[in-house]
Amino acid sequence: MPIRLLMGNEAIALGALAAGVSVAAGYPGTPSTEVLETIAKELDRHAKTGIYVEWSVNEKAALEVAAGASYTGARTLVTMKQVGLNVASDPLMSLAYIGVKGGMVVLVADDPGPISSQTEQDTRTFAKYSKLPCFDPSSPEEAYQMIQDAFELSEELRTPVLFRPTTRLCHATAPIDVQDVWKTVNPEGFIKDPKWVIFPRLSVKAHAELEVRNRALSKQLSDYKFNSVEGRSEAFGIATGGVCYAYVKEALKRLGAEWVRVLKIATPFPFPQPLALDFIDSVERVFVVEELDPVIERELLYLAGSSGRTLDICGKEITENLPASGEYTVEMLTEKIAAYLGLPYEVPQAPILPPLPVRPPVLCAGCPHRASFYAVKKAMSGKKSVFCGDIGCYTLGNALPLDMVDTCLCMGAGITIAQGIARAQADTTAFAFVGDSTFFASGITGIINAVYNKNDIVLIVLDNRITAMTGGQTHPGIGKTLMNQPTAALNIPAILRSVGIEPRVVNPLNLGEAIAAVKAAAAESGVRAVVFEYPCVNVEKPSGTVSVNTDKCTGCGLCRREIGCPALKIGEKAEIDGSLCTGCSLCAQVCPFDAIN
Amino acid sequence: MNILICGIGGQGVVYASKLLANRALQRGETVHTAETIGMAQRGGSVVSHVRIGDDCYSPLIPAGGADIIIGLEPAETVRNIGYLKPGGIVAVSTRGVAPTTGGDYAPEAMLAYLGSLNINLIAVDAEQVFRRDGSYRNLNVEMVNAVEHLTLK
Numbered sequence A: 001m002p003i004r005l006l007m008g009n010e011a012i013a014l015g016a017l018a019a020g021v022s023v024a025a026g027y028p029g030t031p032s033t034e035v036l037e038t039i040a041k042e043l044d045r046h047a048k049t050g051i052y053v054e055w056s057v058n059e060k061a062a063l064e065v066a067a068g069a070s071y072t073g074a075r076t077l078v079t080m081k082q083v084g085l086n087v088a089s090d091p092l093m094s095l096a097y098i099g100v101k102g103g104m105v106v107l108v109a110d111d112p113g114p115i116s117s118q119t120e121q122d123t124r125t126f127a128k129y130s131k132l133p134c135f136d137p138s139s140p141e142e143a144y145q146m147i148q149d150a151f152e153l154s155e156e157l158r159t160p161v162l163f164r165p166t167t168r169l170c171h172a173t174a175p176i177d178v179q180d181v182w183k184t185v186n187p188e189g190f191i192k193d194p195k196w197v198i199f200p201r202l203s204v205k206a207h208a209e210l211e212v213r214n215r216a217l218s219k220q221l222s223d224y225k226f227n228s229v230e231g232r233s234e235a236f237g238i239a240t241g242g243v244c245y246a247y248v249k250e251a252l253k254r255l256g257a258e259w260v261r262v263l264k265i266a267t268p269f270p271f272p273q274p275l276a277l278d279f280i281d282s283v284e285r286v287f288v289v290e291e292l293d294p295v296i297e298r299e300l301l302y303l304a305g306s307s308g309r310t311l312d313i314c315g316k317e318i319t320e321n322l323p324a325s326g327e328y329t330v331e332m333l334t335e336k337i338a339a340y341l342g343l344p345y346e347v348p349q350a351p352i353l354p355p356l357p358v359r360p361p362v363l364c365a366g367c368p369h370r371a372s373f374y375a376v377k378k379a380m381s382g383k384k385s386v387f388c389g390d391i392g393c394y395t396l397g398n399a400l401p402l403d404m405v406d407t408c409l410c411m412g413a414g415i416t417i418a419q420g421i422a423r424a425q426a427d428t429t430a431f432a433f434v435g436d437s438t439f440f441a442s443g444i445t446g447i448i449n450a451v452y453n454k455n456d457i458v459l460i461v462l463d464n465r466i467t468a469m470t471g472g473q474t475h476p477g478i479g480k481t482l483m484n485q486p487t488a489a490l491n492i493p494a495i496l497r498s499v500g501i502e503p504r505v506v507n508p509l510n511l512g513e514a515i516a517a518v519k520a521a522a523a524e525s526g527v528r529a530v531v532f533e534y535p536c537v538n539v540e541k542p543s544g545t546v547s548v549n550t551d552k553c554t555g556c557g558l559c560r561r562e563i564g565c566p567a568l569k570i571g572e573k574a575e576i577d578g579s580l581c582t583g584c585s586l587c588a589q590v591c592p593f594d595a596i597n
Numbered sequence B: 001m002n003i004l005i006c007g008i009g010g011q012g013v014v015y016a017s018k019l020l021a022n023r024a025l026q027r028g029e030t031v032h033t034a035e036t037i038g039m040a041q042r043g044g045s046v047v048s049h050v051r052i053g054d055d056c057y058s059p060l061i062p063a064g065g066a067d068i069i070i071g072l073e074p075a076e077t078v079r080n081i082g083y084l085k086p087g088g089i090v091a092v093s094t095r096g097v098a099p100t101t102g103g104d105y106a107p108e109a110m111l112a113y114l115g116s117l118n119i120n121l122i123a124v125d126a127e128q129v130f131r132r133d134g135s136y137r138n139l140n141v142e143m144v145n146a147v148e149h150l151t152l153k
């Protein structure tokens, strides 16, 4: 078996393939995106047929596609980031009652920090709420094995199972012994049965069964190999799980305190109670180390309290030894664990640094969104307007100097928030910006809401022909599937026309036309739309750059101040970084001295 | 051996760490890495951690734990200097990249700061790469090669 250097997400994908997954669906979202991409690549590499993988239109669609396939007995995988679970929660909550036939794993990647997300929600808490078993791997190596166990458990219990890695695991790489033989599952097929139809009468029964099952599972999972106890101390215990287990091990190594008894929780729900009780009984105090919600901490407190044990349990909630939010680090944990153990530890002095430049992420050089935002900004200058943004690269339109995103909430929300603002504040022109992928994922419903209710908004579609933020995934407007098959390319202007909106379709890099289109749309009432069409610079690699005519350039710096393109630098005169510039010519159109061509 | 690679999104930090890690794997070593993937890749600060050896648990290098820092940009190198072991090696590209959101910054001040520390400082001239290739795109690979050449014999 070959050892391969795999990213956590790649390990999860290969583990799922080894477990015999045959239908996989998801929606791109950092840090989960690479799982499905890896499956697609592996299918190519092995020239494998009979396995299907898709980018669904959103997470809800993905989960339902997978559920249907599982009803036939196929093994299925669904992938999303944690906020995607909010979108998919409607089918998932009911599916918990209905159950599945083929093993079904719902991978939800959490993002402590958050590093690339809107919230710090904890999927372990969602597991308890939805009553679904949840696996929480602590390393890419473990994730590769654990996802296979998750499929087995799912199929054994006929329930969807949650699998919850976090960013540091998804994007860490490790050498992994990969099985090249994939399990073959022969689905029995869909058997008609009233049990597939959810009804209150059925749900009463199903709910009761879930509670019984989860109680039994708490015992069964106490013997699960990745729920473990190590170390020999009879005084000091640490309870942890997920990537925090790796941090704890590193901290204990640095402190020379590997004797501490460590409880690792790989299945936060159902919580392995018998194992945890044994652990509680083997030590005098427990320090709970976990990012996000105090899931393990509450379980231990509940267990100790309800069984009359007396011991000290400290963590983040009651004793506030650890921060309630944010990502943890080995440094922080080394200090906290040393204090807990009463060990001497000199906290390394953070060096005193000179003032550093602040570097928020920005739109790429030549990004067509820059031109679109700039055109709207120019067109509306001096007029009372609100710019409702959305999720994607174009959220970065908030940065100076563009400063064109006034609100951003969740996928598709810009369109509907703009309607609310316009209803409550009639003297304001409400703009809604939406990207092409978001338009398909959850924009269309909001647009129909606007038309139906005669709401007053200017919709700006930023169509750059890709799901750019997550690294360039296809979507329904592209004409290609994740498996590289040609398919219908849905046309956004045609969709808008079909609901009665006549959009203005413009190339944003033609600044004059773009400004005129926005002005004209703003002057009308009702639902108006401007569709800016130009591909992301990472889709069609542009060739060519502009150059500065140093005789004409006065060095005023207006071009950079206005549009903030990273390829522009102002010294004595404007300078173009030829390795970044795409030749989009926006700066040339902004320069009042005609000094750039 | 812990190596930290830092720079700005778009400079190829992730690629550089994959290169280092795969070469270590081919030499038969155990290697773990952690990368910045996501929003920061659009011109923000980006860091990769490469950990070679059997005794690493955390995917990230702890503060004060890096033997080597490969810095593709002076200010980013300074930002991450707390990761360096006392007396560790720093290979830094001397070419500064100003933040696009405005505000000027002097890379010379960063290099002077690095020069004042008790470290093993190697300054790399990115312009040489530019003169050869007409772009800075291969700076990441050149710096990985240079550091491997220095440390792995």
Ligand code: SF4
Pocket: A362, A363, A364, A366, A367, A368, A369, A393, A464, A468, A469, A536, A537, A538, B042
């Ligand atoms: S990746 Fe594409 S869409 Fe995103 S900022 Fe760059 S050019 Fe714009």
Ligand code: SF4
Pocket: A365, A366, A367, A545, A546, A565, A566, A567, A568, A576, A580, A581, A582, A583, A584, A585, A586, A587, A588
């Ligand atoms: S043409 Fe101007 S605005 Fe466009 S990428 Fe080049 S420098 Fe930036």
